[in-house]
Amino acid sequence: MRLQSPWHPRLADGAESPCDRLVSALSEDIGIRRLEVGARLPAHRDLAWKLGIGLGTVTKAYGILERRGLVRSVTGRGTFVAVTGSRTGDVIDLSRNAPPSAVSERLIARSLTAVAKRVDADVFNAYPPVIGHIRFRSELARWFRRLGMDADPAHLLLTNGAQHALAVSLSTLCGPAGTLFVEQQTYPGIIGLARHLGVTLIPVAMDQEGMLPEALDRELTTQLLRPAAVYLTPTMQNPTTGSMSRSRREAIATVCRRHDIVVIEDDVYALRPDPDYPPIATLAPDRVFYINSLSKTLNPALRIGGLVVPAAWFARAEAALHASGLMISPLSCSVMEQWLLDGTADAVSVAIQEEAQRRRIVATELLGAAMHHPAHIGYHVWLPLSSADAEAVDAAAKAIGIVVTPPSSTSVGGISAGIRLCIGAPPRADLEKALGAIKSIIARIAARSEDTSSALR
Helix, strand or coil: CCCCCCCCCCCCCCCCCHHHHHHHHHHHHHHCCCCCCCCECCCHHHHHHHHCCCHHHHHHHHHHHHHCCCEEEECCCEEEECCCCCCCCCCEEECCCCCCCCCCHHHHHHHHHHHHHCCCHHHHHCCCCCCCCHHHHHHHHHHHHHCCCCCCHHHEEEECHHHHHHHHHHHHHCCCCCEEEEECECCHHHHHHHHHHCCEEEEECEECCEECHHHHHHHHHHHCCCCEEEEECCCCCCCCCCCCCHHHHHHHHHHHHHCCCEEEEECCCCCCCCCCCCCHHHHCHHHEEEEEEHHHHCCCCCCCEEEECCHHHHHHHHHHHHHHCCCCCHHHHHHHHHHHHHCHHHHHHHHHHHHHHHHHHHHHHHHHHHCCCCCCCCCEEEEECCHHHHHHHHHHHHHCCEEECCHHHHECCCCCCEEEEECCCCCHHHHHHHHHHHHHHHHHHHHHHHHHHHHHC
């Protein structure tokens, strides 16, 4: 006698075909482990009868699930759950934190034509200074000033994007076997970089604004082993989207001054100046390595970063830069210069912010209270969740072809507190589809938790 299937038949909500709704329902329940590996699915005819759909619809849906690797059919026995998260084919990627596209082929062609008309052969025929040509550093410093950071070109080093600037900062301040104090939830790139360089990460307690000054003071008092530094993204914190108030930034600067430690300020998500949220580098210029880049504000392919360094550290930072890379692309620098001179940079920046705002509205309408609502516009949103629920959403989303930032990748100390969704890069239609699916996943996880709680009462 065959065992009955543990699955309670249903169709996912939506206006799609019955086949697509059946695939979505089963994918979600497999992803959140409502159906464990090895569980039997209902027989084709039984399921068709219970759901009031055609037998061919069930057969087609089971076939789709099998091609995705989620189920397997055994001749004479039935269909069973195979594995979770092994979907093949097209996916919607919400894990890459990039700005919305705002640069057309026509704009690129026009920019390259303009660069060709005013090209400087000397820029292309020789190695530049280690820190970059002064003309390009001056232009980047001018762009930084438009974002609220009054940068001196004499203290600015050009880097191959913000990640390179982070590597130079860690090498300069922490070296091998140093210590870096970070928020409990932080940028995955800094976690990977620290591990690669052998730097120990110390998690510091945080709230919705970010790192708590009193917690940092406590950790620095008890765990400060030099060389060391503090890493922060004070505006649109990655991943939680919190922004530190001016008073919080001042308190952090005071704590770091008291302990004689330098802050690495990653400010790539500050898209425009805001006097209520000034860069920490303007509050404590002698104590901050300030990082920003064009990759987040203008275009991902324009990998030009800037690292503003206090005078006392400049020679060491220059040596670290020299050891990690000899030059920034002269073509990229020439495009940057052209865009800043002819106003293209301002136009592109405005277009990106407007599209980011529209995408934020879409996310807010679809996710509602499940999403943290930040003070600034950016390219990612944060879903506060328990560690178990975050892992369940990750698995369920993967099962239906949606890639989110793995919860463990943003956590220092091993306890995730939510999921980051990057909303800037996907096409708008894909974004809406993915966010709608994630909304459904969260609702089903919440319903399952409620059912469990009711059973225990």
